[in-house]
Amino acid sequence: MNATFDDADPRRRRPALALLMLVALAAPAPAHAQLELNITQGTVQPLPIAIPDFAGDGSVAPETAREISNVVASDLRASGLFIPIDQAAFLEQGLSTTSVPRFDDWRVVNAQALVVGRIGNADGKLRAEFRLWDVFAGKQLAGEQFFARPKDARRIGHIIADAIYERITGEKGYFDTRIVFVDESGPKNKRMKRLAIMDQDGFNVRLLTTGQNLVLTPRFSPSTQEITYTSFEGETPKVYLLNIETGQKEIVGAFPGMTFAPRFSPDGQRIVMSLEREGNSNLFAMDLRSRRTVQLTNTPAIDTAPSYSPDGRQIVFETDRDGSRQVYVMDANGANQRRVSRGQGSYSTPVWSPRGDLIAFTKMSGGRFLIGVMKPDGSGERILTEGFHNEGPTWAPNGRVLMFFRESPGAAGGPKLYTIDLTGYNERQVATPAFGSDPAWSPLIN
Amino acid sequence: MMGKSTFISAALHTAIVLFALVSFPAAKMEHMPLIAIPVDLATPSEVTKIKAGTKDAKDDAPLAGKPKEKKPEAVREVADKAEQPEEKPKAEQKPEEKPKPEVKKPESPKEAAPKPEAKKPEVKKADAKKPEEKKSAKPKQAEATPTKPKAKPETKRDFSTDRIAALLNKIPDAADEPAPVLPSEDTPRQVRGQSGGTEMTMSVNEIDALRARIAQCWSPPPGGLGADQIVVKLRLKLNEDGTLVGYPAIANRGSSPFFQAAADSAVRAVYQCQPYTLPSEKYALWRDMILNFDPSEMYRAG
Numbered sequence: 001m002n003a004t005f006d007d008a009d010p011r012r013r014r015p016a017l018a019l020l021m022l023v024a025l026a027a028p029a030p031a032h033a034q035l036e037l038n039i040t041q042g043t044v045q046p047l048p049i050a051i052p053d054f055a056g057d058g059s060v061a062p063e064t065a066r067e068i069s070n071v072v073a074s075d076l077r078a079s080g081l082f083i084p085i086d087q088a089a090f091l092e093q094g095l096s097t098t099s100v101p102r103f104d105d106w107r108v109v110n111a112q113a114l115v116v117g118r119i120g121n122a123d124g125k126l127r128a129e130f131r132l133w134d135v136f137a138g139k140q141l142a143g144e145q146f147f148a149r150p151k152d153a154r155r156i157g158h159i160i161a162d163a164i165y166e167r168i169t170g171e172k173g174y175f176d177t178r179i180v181f182v183d184e185s186g187p188k189n190k191r192m193k194r195l196a197i198m199d200q201d202g203f204n205v206r207l208l209t210t211g212q213n214l215v216l217t218p219r220f221s222p223s224t225q226e227i228t229y230t231s232f233e234g235e236t237p238k239v240y241l242l243n244i245e246t247g248q249k250e251i252v253g254a255f256p257g258m259t260f261a262p263r264f265s266p267d268g269q270r271i272v273m274s275l276e277r278e279g280n281s282n283l284f285a286m287d288l289r290s291r292r293t294v295q296l297t298n299t300p301a302i303d304t305a306p307s308y309s310p311d312g313r314q315i316v317f318e319t320d321r322d323g324s325r326q327v328y329v330m331d332a333n334g335a336n337q338r339r340v341s342r343g344q345g346s347y348s349t350p351v352w353s354p355r356g357d358l359i360a361f362t363k364m365s366g367g368r369f370l371i372g373v374m375k376p377d378g379s380g381e382r383i384l385t386e387g388f389h390n391e392g393p394t395w396a397p398n399g400r401v402l403m404f405f406r407e408s409p410g411a412a413g414g415p416k417l418y419t420i421d422l423t424g425y426n427e428r429q430v431a432t433p434a435f436g437s438d439p440a441w442s443p444l445i446n
Numbered sequence: 447m448m449g450k451s452t453f454i455s456a457a458l459h460t461a462i463v464l465f466a467l468v469s470f471p472a473a474k475m476e477h478m479p480l481i482a483i484p485v486d487l488a489t490p491s492e493v494t495k496i497k498a499g500t501k502d503a504k505d506d507a508p509l510a511g512k513p514k515e516k517k518p519e520a521v522r523e524v525a526d527k528a529e530q531p532e533e534k535p536k537a538e539q540k541p542e543e544k545p546k547p548e549v550k551k552p553e554s555p556k557e558a559a560p561k562p563e564a565k566k567p568e569v570k571k572a573d574a575k576k577p578e579e580k581k582s583a584k585p586k587q588a589e590a591t592p593t594k595p596k597a598k599p600e601t602k603r604d605f606s607t608d609r610i611a612a613l614l615n616k617i618p619d620a621a622d623e624p625a626p627v628l629p630s631e632d633t634p635r636q637v638r639g640q641s642g643g644t645e646m647t648m649s650v651n652e653i654d655a656l657r658a659r660i661a662q663c664w665s666p667p668p669g670g671l672g673a674d675q676i677v678v679k680l681r682l683k684l685n686e687d688g689t690l691v692g693y694p695a696i697a698n699r700g701s702s703p704f705f706q707a708a709a710d711s712a713v714r715a716v717y718q719c720q721p722y723t724l725p726s727e728k729y730a731l732w733r734d735m736i737l738n739f740d741p742s743e744m745y746r747a748g
Contacts, residue, residue: 035648035735037657040743042664042715081668112714134710136717137693141710170707171670355671398670423668 046083047168049076050111052095053087054130059121064153068119068128071157072164075175075201078419079165079401080426085111097129097143106135113141115164119156125149128156132164142167154203155445162444174396175200178442179403180218180227181417183207184435188411191435195229197244200396200441202431208242217392220442221264227440228252228262228271239273241288253286253293261304265332266312272296274304283317283334296334307351307359308332309376316340316350316359316376327361329376340378349392352376354443355399358422362391362404371404371420384424389415394441403430405437648731652724656732659722664715666708666741673704674745678712680737686729688721697736712739 051073056065076082091105097118106114117130129145142163148156155176162173183196183205195208195215209215209231216237218229224244231240239252239262252262255275262273269288274281283296283303297303301321308315316329327341327350341347345365352359356376363370363383369390372383389407396402400422405415414435420427430436648656667673679698683691694716696709716737724732 035732036738037653037735038738038740039657039660039664039712039715040740041657041661042666042739042741042744043662044668044744045665047665112718134714136714137710168707168710169667170673170702170704171668357671400668400670 046081047112048085048110049082049113049115049164050085050090050106050109050135051076051115052090052093054117054119054128055094055096057118057120060119060126064126064150065117065119068153068157068160069115069117071154071201072115072117072130072161075158075161076164078201078428080421080423081165081169085109097131101133101135103133103135103138106133111135113164113168115160117160122147126153126156128160130160130163132167154199158199158201171400172398172444174398174401174441174444176445177397178220178224178445179417179430179439180208180220180442181405181432181439182215182218182437183433184414184437185211188414191414195227195242196432196436197227198432205433208244208247217261217438217440219263219440222266222268222443224442224445226268228264230260230262239271241271252288253284253291255284259284261306263307265308266310272306272308272315274302274306283315285332294333296330297337303328305349309352310354310356314352314376316352318348318350325364327359327374327378340376341374341381342378343381351393351395353395353399354397357399360393360395360402362393371402373402373422382424384422385418385420385427390418392438394439396441397443403439403441405439407437648728652728656722656724660715660719660737663719664711664739666711666739666744667704670704672702673708674742676700676702676704676708676741678705678709678739680709680712680716680739681734682716682737683734684720684722684724684732686726686733688723690717690720708739708741712737715739 051069053062054065054069056062073084077084089109091108092102095101095116097116101114101116112135114133114135115130116133117128120127125147126149127145127147130143131140132142133139134141144160144163146156146159158175158177161175165171165173165175177200178197179200180195180197183194184191185194186192192211193214193216194211195218196205197208198205208227214232214237216230218227220227226241226243228239228241230237233240236258237260238255239259240249241252242249252271252273253259257275257277259273259275260281262271264271265285270285271288272283272285275284280300281302281304282298283306284293285296286293296306296315297317297319299319299321301319303317303319303321306315306317313332314329315332316327318325319328320326322339325346325348326339327347328337329340330337340359341361343363343365345363347361347363349362350359351361353373358373359376360371360373363372368386369388370383370386371390371393372381374381384402385404387406388409390404391407393402393404396419401419402421403417403419406418407413407415415437417430417432417436417439418427419430430439677698678696678700680694681697682694685691694713696713699705700708722732
């Protein structure tokens with residue numbers, strides 16, 4: 001006999017009980033009944049995870065091994081979904097990747113997961129291996145090995161953190177990624193703006209332009225090898241394409257007016273952007289191979305900030321055709337243009353989530369700048385953060401975290417980069433050498 | 447005159463007989479719930495618990511429609527196959543999956559070895575050497591339980607998860623108190639007595655307390671698109687002291703990439719929550735139970 005006890009609503013409980021009694025009356029009681037319960041409530045909390053320092057196998061400096069485990073721990077901590085346990089609490093020392101941990105020792109310190117890693121040297125390359133253990137069940141959840149150039153030690157940490165994140169949460173990680181942004185230095189009235197690229201956690205910053213010309217809105221191609229951005233190099237601002245590896249640079253399209261706000265299509269074949277003429281700007285898409293250009297919008301208004309849906313079939317953009325700036329969605333060929341933003345205030349810089357379910361935006365309302373998300377039909381609007389000036393959200397490749405920049409007021413103020421996750425609670429500043437704005441998150445690096 | 451009174455008398459008798467015929471089955475039915483319900487209201491502590499349960503219910507009520515539809519499906523899928531055999535293929539799958547990334551290097555066979563070792567001893571212990579398991583399990587839990595209350599506030603302080611928890615967790619604070627309230631000793635006797643010594647059910651309080659206890663331990667993965675649709679069905683067997691017998695069996699399957707993560711979170715919850723404090727005289731009822739972990743309401747709330 002299976003007796004299902006459903007939720008504790010007394011109104012429903014009583015008939016359920018009565019039914020149970022009827023069943024009990026009808027059939028003689030079996031030897032033992034199987035209890036079946038529905039668990040519909042839990043307590044969302046970060047997973048306590050133990051990450052002892054990775055061991056070096058003698059061929060590698062212990063500091064290198066430790067740095068890698070530190071990267072793993074700080075990535076996982078920054079996600080807000082894990083709490084690395086203080087190493088001082090650990091009972092079992094000298095763990096090895098070749099033996100089974102003493103799970104009792106780890107249960108005592110309340111670790112639910114345990115990461116054991118070892119770093120070695122193989123033919124001039126770093127060899128990293130790790131195992132992820134479920135402490136309560138006493139079983140291995142993941143175990144992998146990687147090889148990398150010695151200078152990519154931190155990247156190994158990010159890759160291991162991604163593997164752990166993916167195994168525990170079921171969704172792809174986002175730690176082995178990079179950010180391209182505008183590095184801003186100098187006084188407020190004479191700011192130098194240079195393109196820069198760095199790891200997702202703020203390490204390994206590299207400048208891509210010299211700072212002679214103002215640069216804006218850099219965006220990654222899906223291959224992560226190229227970026228497109230707006231630069232004030234000539235007489236008018238133009239959209240450029242830059243290969244990060246080779247440094248090769250070119251103007252996108254031979255348009256008479258100013259071009260800006262470029263973004264790649266998900267397949268990397270096209271760039272969609274704004275072209276300004278006589279105070280109006282309309283959206284154009286250019287095929288990068290054929291160089292053919294298609295006009296997508298044609299209104300006496302400012303249409304800008306286009307962003308493709310992940311399937312490439314639709315484009316979300318910002319327009320002031322209704323008076324104030326609002327978010328519109330259209331088919332990728334420009335058909336079927338419709339307004340989706342409905343709330344009070346103005347909306348700008350919409351970005352489609354890589355998983356397709358949400359559109360992030362900047363909203364200005366009551367003198368405040370908010371970063372929020374809505375469904376692609378405009379419903380379910382949620383504000384994640386607000387402040388004096390927040391702008392320009394960009395999605396992590398798994399669609400769970402957003403990065404944006406926040407400007408602080410005053411003469412000494414300037415923009416800084418921040419991340420926030422979809423819960424709206426896990427907000428963190430990303431360290432940059434100087435001020436930073438206009439961040440764009442890369443896809444996962446392969 | 448005589449005829450008239452005879453007629454009235456006959457009519458009344460008929461009415462009484464009819465009334466009895468009609469109302470007796472109903473009376474019997476009403477009788478049954480009465481057996482169970484007063485039992486729940488025996489002690490003041492239980493009253494507190496009932497309140498907690500009712501609060502819980504209020505939140506659930508408007509949302510209850512969907513999960514109700516879903517659950518039967520999930521249950522149906524596996525109800526037949528479920529049971530233990532399912533566990534074995536699972537256990538076999540994992541070792542197969544893992545070695546793959548490691549095959550790269552010559553050492554890997556050596557290292558692959560500990561995995562099966564790690565798993566099997568645990569499972570075997572539980573299955574085969576029951577007495578030993580009980581002994582060894584007890585101290586573990588004794589240690590684990592005291593640490594838990596300590597850890598909770600800690601985790602809440604960090605990362606302002608308290609706010610997330612407050613948002614997502616609909617269980618009122620009262621229900622967060624550990625030690626589920628159980629009926630007083632005479633409760634089960636009443637149940638047994640009135641139903642002829644054969645009928646025993648878990649009271650609504652006991653069910654609620656167990657549910658609240660597991661809610662404290664269960665932290666479903668944050669999930670992505672479609673993760674809220676995943677229901678994990680766990681079958682667990684318990685010793686009389688409330689500790690787990692062996693490894694809980696995952697009694698359903700899912701094709702979503704989130705299923706494994708969801709199943710692991712459910713298993714972790716069940717491990718972490720033991721030992722379960724349940725009425726020992728009803729051991730027959732809870733020695734073998736099924737838990738359906740369904741996060742859909744929590745995700746909707748978030």
